[in-house]
Amino acid sequence: MLTMQEVKNHYFFTDNDAGLLRDLQPLVRDNSSALMDAFYDYLLKIPETAKFLRNEQDLQKLKKTHSEWLISVFCGTYDNEYLLTLQHIGQAHVRIGVSAHYVSAAMNVMRRHLIEMLQANYPNIEDRRKYRIAMEKILDINLDIMSTSYQEEELRRVFVSH
Ligand code: HEM
Structure with missing residues (x-):
């Protein structure tokens, strides 16, 4: 089992990121409603x-859950609890x-809209680039950890059911 520090090292994710x-x-908080609309449209x-x-009732609750996840991606603290x-x-x-395929595809949609948010708010290419690189690292880390535990959980279920 990897520690969060090891995961960060493998992605060259620094304190600066x-x-x-x-x-x-x-900025993400201000745009979270539009970002969630795009996520749910998809x-x-x-x-x-x-x-x-x-x-409909579950949908509103779930939108809040997914929105909180999105904002937490930009929390700035990425430790073992994270x-x-x-x-x-x-x-x-x-x-x-939910199939892992849709989780990956949904992450791709979210990534695209976040990149567009950066395009709209950071006209300076160097600023935009450093934010984009940090953002791509943490989104990839999110997907990596989620997918790994996803596969482990699926395997566990297969073994338990036989
Ligand atoms: C729950 C994030 C993709 C449907 C959750 C939770 C989070 C989350 C943080 C709360 C988990 C918990 O209770 O501990 C994400 C992220 C995704 C993603 C980061 C990909 C970028 C999807 C997709 C679907 C989906 C593709 C398909 C409709 C749900 C549902 C729940 C949930 C139905 C509630 C689970 C329950 O009742 O326990 N998601 N999600 N999510 N997500 Fe997602």
């Missing part, structure tokens, strides 16, 4: 993901039966 992400949090268009979002949270997120999606 953490600081850059923290700087971005207010999820609602695909029957395999839309089926998890049928109940790692554990990402593992739990992966396991939660296995538990309800």
Whole structure:
């Protein structure tokens, strides 16, 4: 089992990256409603993901959950507790039966919209580049940890059921 420090080392994720992400949090917070609309537009268009979002009351709660995740990506503190949270997120999606494929595709959608947010707010290419690189690292780390615990959870379930 890797520690968060080892994960960060493998992605060349530095304290400077953490600081850059923290700087971005207010911008992400301001844009979170539009970012979530794009995320849900996407999820609602695909029957395999839309089926998890049928109940309007659950939908509002889930939007809040996903929005809180997004803002937490830019929290600036990435320790073992953060790692554990990402593992739990992966396991939660296995538990309800969302295929890992859709989690990866949804991450790609979120990434694209976050990059567009940077394009719109950082006209200076050098500023934009450093924020984008830090952001891509943490999004890849998120997907990596979620996918790994996802696969482990799926394997565990297969063994338990036989
Ligand atoms: C739950 C994040 C993709 C549907 C959650 C939770 C988080 C999260 C933080 C709360 C987990 C917990 O209770 O501990 C993400 C991220 C995604 C992603 C980061 C990819 C970028 C998806 C997709 C779907 C989905 C593609 C498909 C519709 C759900 C549902 C729950 C949930 C239904 C509630 C689970 C439950 O009732 O326990 N997600 N999610 N998520 N997510 Fe996602």
